[in-house]
Amino acid sequence: MSESILRVENFSVDYGVGDRAVRAVHDVTFSLGRSEVLGIAGESGSGKSTLVYGLTRLLRAPGVIRSGSASLTIGEEGQRREIDLLSADERELRALRWRHISVVLQSALSALNPVRRIGKEFDEVLRYHGQGTSRAERRARAEELLAMVGLKSDRLDRFPHELSGGQRQRVMIALALALSPDLVIMDEPTTALDVVTQREIIDELRELRERLGFAMIFITHDLSLLVELAEQIMVMYAGRVVERADSSDLYAIPRHPYTVGLMNSFPPLSGEIVPMSGIPGSPPSLASLPTGCAFHPRCPLASEECSLSSPPLVVEGSRSLACFHSSPSVRERLEIRS
Amino acid sequence: MRVLLRRFGVYLLTAWVAITANFFLPRLMPGNPIASLIGKLTGQVTPQEVRSIQLQFGVGLHSSIWQQYWDYWVNLFHGQLGTSITLSASVSSVLASQIYWTLGLIGVATVLSFVFGTALGALLGWTRGARTDSLIPLATFFQATPYFFLGSVMVLVLSNNLHWFPDLGAYDPNATPGFNWGFIASLIRYGELPVLSILLSSMAGWMLGMRNMMVTVIGEDFVLMAVAKGLPRRRVIWHAARNAVLPSVANFALAIGLLVSGALLVELVFNYPGVGNLLLNATLNEDYPLLQGIFLIITLTVLGANLIADVLYFWLDPRTRTPVTQ
């Protein structure tokens, strides 16, 4: 693996403090290589968004980081320096944000200020980060950025509500790349879009990444999308990482029953139609998690052990897995059952 | 544009309603107030004046009510609002001499109140949860306190007892009215306390409204994005405030009416010249022509202020200009 840009260890996040605290992210450890794409898959409430907002310190109250460390390595080759994200003060964070880490949200309509023209957003980001001395210079840069995502420069004079959903998301991506950041966080950027638009944006993202070399954390509930886009995939359930692997490995041989269930939740686009079952039950509420492995009430392989203690995340080569039933044949066994 | 034209239509209609109410109210009220007024006036004023009141209110006239209504409009367009009974002068000239006081005092106070109240509300909303929150009950108290009470107590304490501010009135009786520095300085000096009292009682409304909106807007994604973009804090607050102020501007219509109502009392409390004082005197003396004229002027002024607020809103919120695409 290449040199890492983001290192996260034993990272935990709570909502609230004291008796009513709810743990939303539990003891997450991972690292992200330079120019690498990490996909985080999971359903609502799995903690995937909480994790990245916690790391960037953008998580809103009552979110509180309870343990762990997170550091970002920035700077040119040869003069790299590591910044501790969790002890950084407001000034350091401000200098870091957008220039080194930028964010794209699911709904670009709500992420863009509704009363300002698109051009203003670009102008502001460039100006406050000291790029482009004159207004005209910044305007030229903004046009260049829009062209990069296939939009005409007249969009700069529009308001967000005057663009289509796909155009708005493209604007967000162009904006996120405006300062050539080292890391771009994409929080379900295509979930609200149509399939065809999603396809266009995914293709564009792949191409841009190859060209510009930024690292990316891509959050979605759609595993198959991640398989196409990411090098590494991390699957989360109820605040914990349950499986982590290279995307091709994960797709070929998913080993956690939840991962298997997730993959079985998407009917295939080709082949014979076989009845599929998804995963029984519903995702648990964080406020009342089951004992032991949080997945055990929904797991077809659950044994008594699973309800007693939570399986640790065991690293094995390039894979990590948190399951007591970790034989490679899980998938076959599950398929026989369903 | 369409929205704006619609609003303008509403205001035209409102003006029409106010003018028509002015015409019909004295004619349709139970107990016939005008007839009893004329009864009282007989012998006190010249027969011409009685005649002019009769003409204006249609007592003892033989023309139909619709003809009177038409004449009323014609007179209105010629700026003829009748003759004041108590002041023995044409209502329009009385109003013309007094309206500047009111416009000046209330105008300045309204603008200051909106600006300070909104700015303070934005800050309160931003620092929500901090100790500044304890300002809220205090502000609520001021908001709930009747204006005339607050004003009177302020006069008592700040002016009579502490002598921080000059006595009642609009300017130093020794100053010579005119465009000279001495007079202007005394105008400002005498205006301080009235303006301050209006601010205290009306700022709270803007402040609380803005705070609530600010808290709501801070929850929006684009504010979080402004932080994520590494913008300085004042810039982030600006992003939020720019959106949070919209409902305040939209509510101007309601607020301005209430504000003007409350502020009319300021003239009474401070013995300040202006339309408010005129209104009260007209009411107490049953000077109906003057009363009508004042109500008309106040309504038209409030409508004008509303229109300005609407134009401002239209300019501030692009979504009113073009329809939202899906």
Added chain:
Amino acid sequence: MSDAPLLEARGLTKEFLVKPQGSTFARRRPFRAVEDVSVQLREGRVTAVVGESGSGKSVLARMLARTVSPSAGELLVGGKVIDPHQRRDLTYTATVQLVLQDPFASINPVHPIRHVLERPLIIHGTASREVPALSKELLERVALTPGESFLDRYPHELSGGQLQRVSIARALSVRPKVLLADEPISMLDVSVRLGVLNLLRDLCDREHLAILYITHDIASARYIADEVLVMYAGQVVEVAEGTDVVDHPRHPYTQLLVSSVPDPGHQDRVRIQAPSATAFPEEGCRFAPRCPLADDRCRRQVPELVEIGTGHRVRCWRVEEASVLFSSRNSQKGGGEIT
């Protein structure tokens, strides 16, 4: 049993008046959200309508549920034409039911689940002493067991998947013959989607309901449906039995749609390149501005829906070339893009 479909729509069209963007005084112009759509819903069959946002599929569902009145076209229940002017028609309501997309929004937050199920039962004349037992039974039919444990809960205490089941139970309470489901799984957690989909298939198989499944997810349509309609800009552009639409798409738009779905197993699948949708044209084929094959005729004249195989109909002037395009490209693996 007669041969007539339980519910049939013939030539349904809906026009809305919209104001053109950017102009202040321009007159409103008619915009066709749905244009000449015919569909037959038969006992024990699932018919899927696939389309992206703006394709008119939700308006179609609402016309079938009669909460939106069509500008043209007619509805037939069991072969009989429905009088479009009768506003509140309990017989129709008892035959055709609609399940809405957002389970959190489609159940009133202030009432317990009991209320949600009992009202339709009472409206449709169930004796009041039978109501509690029937409500419980309904919940169990949609796999919310034990039923009584849900009756007194409030909507905010249930998960999205459970609420959507309640929503289906409410629709079933009037014993409908036809169930319309407007994107019933798109707001649900991924892991519970198939459960709801299987429930629909099950209702169709065991209780012989006719089901219309509306979705933007062509893979789920392929999974559940006996017949699939693809809509684009208010028109049906392709119809086929079973998995044909997905396995052998003929219309260029369907091909674009299928090839856009993330499918890691077939990453080598060739993609149709098409510019993004702008405004739909007023004349000619609606898809022409994006279609790699569009010629003059396409831009001038709207093609008809033409049968090209058993139960397979396509609305395309250049269907021959289009069919060849997709299959040949897929065998070529990674050939050049069409521009």
Added chain:
Amino acid sequence: MKNFALPRSPKVIAGMVILGIFLLLMVIGPFIEPYNPSSPLFLQNLPPSSAHWLGTTELGQDIFSQLLDGARATMVVGLVAGLVATVLSIVVGVSAGYLGGKTDEALSLTSNVFLSLPGLPLLIVIDSYLPVSKRSNPLVIGGVIALTGWAWGARVLRAQTLSLRNRDFVEASRIVGEKRWRIMAVEIAPNLLPILASSLLFTVLYSVGAYTSLAYLGLTNTSVWNWGTMMYWAQANNALLANQWYWFVPPGICIALVGTSLALLNFGIDEFINPRLRAAGVRVRGPKSARVSRPRLGMTPVLRDTSGVSS
């Protein structure tokens, strides 16, 4: 409808306590007043003492008795006017929102017109045309106040009804064949309650203010005791200049307290309608040792567990 419980914040509790006291005074005030408020029984201009808690007036009336007596008229007029205005605003607002179309256009226009008319001047004009005998009737005054105060509530309720009408659960009720009036009464109305309560509080607040203002100006019958009238007499006798604050200030404070209590209750409703306003979500509450200062946007606090994470 257990989810309608108001948030139990100190603000709401304070509001309820204060309002409760004044409602009680409204009922029992005239029975517990020590003296007849109108009779000039005592020495004039007495300062506060144990016999006369708030002293006496220029005519030798007991001010404390007037204050207690005035609670009834002030509160009754405020409540009646508030209720009448709210009923008007429900009728106009809800039907405009639900029926839509031309009805909506007409009703909205009417409320917009009333909204743009300046309230107090209109009130003064109408009032001054009223014969004096009518002015002594608090119900007539209340009615006139209601007439000038309903429009705001109607506008808010219309907007809310409009948004509820387009909710999916209303459509779902229509689809199962529910009747129109039942949809309005059973499905929509309960969702309107918080807005309705808030609008009622506001109109009562407005009515109390308008009534006491009119009374203070001497435009109501000055022999009916209410807090505004008390201040009118105090003002007429230059009580403040004579440092008789105990004559002028207590009624003013009472009005302010009633208003404050209404506004505080409204805070509770606001927080119920808009959960973002709830302070509980903001301040991270916890044991003293683990208290975090107010979290700032974009600065998620780091509070490392020293005791070790329980898992």
